[in-house]
Amino acid sequence: MTNALYILSLSLSELTKQLQESALSPEEVFYTYLEKTLDVHQKLNCCTEIILDSFEQLKTIGSCKRGILYGVPLSLKENLLLKNHDSSCGVVKYLNQPADDDCVLVKVLKEQGAIPFVRTNFPQALLNYDCSNPIYGQTLNPHNLQKTAGGSSGGEAALIGAGGSVIGIGTDIGGSARIPASFCAICGFKPTAGRLSSKGCKSIFRGQKTVLSTPGPMARDVDSLALFMKAEICEQMVFLDPTTPLLPFDEGSRNSLRIGYFDCIEQTPTSPSMTRGVQEVKALLEQAGHTLVPFTPVRILDMAELMSKGALADGGATFLQQLEGSPVDPVLHAQVAMYRLPICLRKVLAFILKPFWPSGARLLRSSDCVNDTIAQWRRLNLDVVLCPIIGPAFNFCYCGKLMSMVPHSMTYNLLNFCAGVVPVSTVTEEDERNLCHLDKGGWFNRVLKKAITGGVGLPVAVQCVALPWHDELCLRFMKEVEELVKKARKDEGANANGKVYLIYDFH
Numbered sequence: 001m002t003n004a005l006y007i008l009s010l011s012l013s014e015l016t017k018q019l020q021e022s023a024l025s026p027e028e029v030f031y032t033y034l035e036k037t038l039d040v041h042q043k044l045n046c047c048t049e050i051i052l053d054s055f056e057q058l059k060t061i062g063s064c065k066r067g068i069l070y071g072v073p074l075s076l077k078e079n080l081l082l083k084n085h086d087s088s089c090g091v092v093k094y095l096n097q098p099a100d101d102d103c104v105l106v107k108v109l110k111e112q113g114a115i116p117f118v119r120t121n122f123p124q125a126l127l128n129y130d131c132s133n134p135i136y137g138q139t140l141n142p143h144n145l146q147k148t149a150g151g152s153s154g155g156e157a158a159l160i161g162a163g164g165s166v167i168g169i170g171t172d173i174g175g176s177a178r179i180p181a182s183f184c185a186i187c188g189f190k191p192t193a194g195r196l197s198s199k200g201c202k203s204i205f206r207g208q209k210t211v212l213s214t215p216g217p218m219a220r221d222v223d224s225l226a227l228f229m230k231a232e233i234c235e236q237m238v239f240l241d242p243t244t245p246l247l248p249f250d251e252g253s254r255n256s257l258r259i260g261y262f263d264c265i266e267q268t269p270t271s272p273s274m275t276r277g278v279q280e281v282k283a284l285l286e287q288a289g290h291t292l293v294p295f296t297p298v299r300i301l302d303m304a305e306l307m308s309k310g311a312l313a314d315g316g317a318t319f320l321q322q323l324e325g326s327p328v329d330p331v332l333h334a335q336v337a338m339y340r341l342p343i344c345l346r347k348v349l350a351f352i353l354k355p356f357w358p359s360g361a362r363l364l365r366s367s368d369c370v371n372d373t374i375a376q377w378r379r380l381n382l383d384v385v386l387c388p389i390i391g392p393a394f395n396f397c398y399c400g401k402l403m404s405m406v407p408h409s410m411t412y413n414l415l416n417f418c419a420g421v422v423p424v425s426t427v428t429e430e431d432e433r434n435l436c437h438l439d440k441g442g443w444f445n446r447v448l449k450k451a452i453t454g455g456v457g458l459p460v461a462v463q464c465v466a467l468p469w470h471d472e473l474c475l476r477f478m479k480e481v482e483e484l485v486k487k488a489r490k491d492e493g494a495n496a497n498g499k500v501y502l503i504y505d506f507h
């Protein structure tokens with residue numbers, strides 16, 4: 001194995017160890033990742049710029065030798081502010097407006113010895129889970145170039161999934177760190193909003209207090225996500241952003257868990273592989289001695305309505321205003337068409353739609369989704385919940401037509417629970433055959449079938465959820481799922497051929 005292949009094969013924990021012990025130098029790691037990133041970008045169009053300041057930072061990195069991420073090259077989604085760089089969010093009017101300062105997360109990471117070296121792509125205006133904008137174009141999926149990488153942190157997912165970065169940061173208000181992770185076979189984590197500083201994470205909207213956005217790490221394995229959280233959660237982050245809590249990162253230990261699970265949500269399209277992923281992981285968790293309890297999400301229709309009204313409280317007016325003077329990317333056409341409809345016409349349509357798509361048509365009603373959900377967890381005495389995440393990767397321009405699937409991820413932004421995604425399987429021929437069941441389920445199911453047809457071999461992931469501020473427990477649950485799946489695949493391989501190998505191994 002060449003030195004480059006060796007470096008690229010290391011997990012984040014292994015890489016930091018080798019750098020700290022001077023078995024590898026920051027220079028050789030940096031240039032190896034830079035070369036790989038340029039190669040991956042040529043194929044997938046996942047990056048927006050190489051951060052030239054990183055070459056300067058590399059020269060003085062020795063002063064950060066004690067940092068948790070000393071010498072680690074790191075990728076960033078473009079909406080994380082970087083001093084002297086634009087954060088356009090794909091909107092023309094935000095070009096040529098360089099930031100005055102780095103965002104807090106980047107400041108802390110630099111102190112911890114990380115070297116931000118590349119910025120990554122996203123969908124125009126960030127409120128979509130595809131990954132295309134008129135400035136940087138469409139990002140492709142590393143596992144099938146005819147499919148989207150997902151979004152909005154799709155550039156991160158594609159780059160990490162293809163091996164061009166070992167750790168990166170996305171942002172998530174509706175699933176943007178988790179959905180692209182599911183599409184690209186990596187792990188993505190949405191912490192409880194507020195646990196990590198959001199200061200300097202740009203959105204094109206102000207407000208959005210009902211559904212909370214948060215930055216979150218993305219990487220090939222769960223340990224890397226945990227190491228990232230440990231590096232960020234420190235006194236300096238609280239000093240720079242005192243709105244974050246003085247809550248040290250608790251590595252803890254893994255005990256037997258009581259796990260709620262569900263494999264679909266009422267009124268929300270779900271693919272056959274999403275359901276199968278949950279069922280298979282449920283069986284593995286039971287075999288490992290955990291207790292699995294059926295869980296029915298409460299008030300899901302109320303929540304869907306709050307998501308929509310919370311993220312777009314003005315009915316999309318600001319969204320349209322921000323796009324003025326910008327060409328509108330094709331991935332947004334379905335959304336923009338809807339936001340452009342006059343309010344009176346929307347009301348008439350809502351009335352007509354009500355019997356077929358109640359969640360899309362209900363008026364805002366008062367309800368306490370957070371406390372009702374917590375009460376449900378307490379009644380069942382749950383530690384965590386296992387559930388589906390949107391997937392497998394869609395054909396281009398379908399995400400905007402399938403906002404009806406967003407409750408699979410956005411529910412946990414609305415509730416402000418923490419949630420993460422772990423790849424567990426691949427789409428089988430049988431999953432593909434089972435797509436015919438979607439023909440019966442109404443218009444959105446038929447659109448979903450078109451979006452995911454031709455997906456055999458694509459990654460399948462599950463979602464792990466924990467209560468607010470239980471980020472460490474959520475990560476430990478994700479780690480348990482990751483390990484059980486790896487072990488099961490090894491055993492499957494051993495049983496099939498009498499020798500041990502990994503069937504499921506994207507990296």
Ligand SMILES: CCCCCC/C=C\CCCCCCCC(=O)NCCO
Nearest residue numbers: 126128171172173174175176304308311
């Ligand atoms: C029943 C349907 C409910 C739909 C609610 C849709 C409301 C708004 C659209 C949000 C789409 C979210 C996609 C993911 C975006 C994301 O997380 N962006 C990160 C920004 O930092």
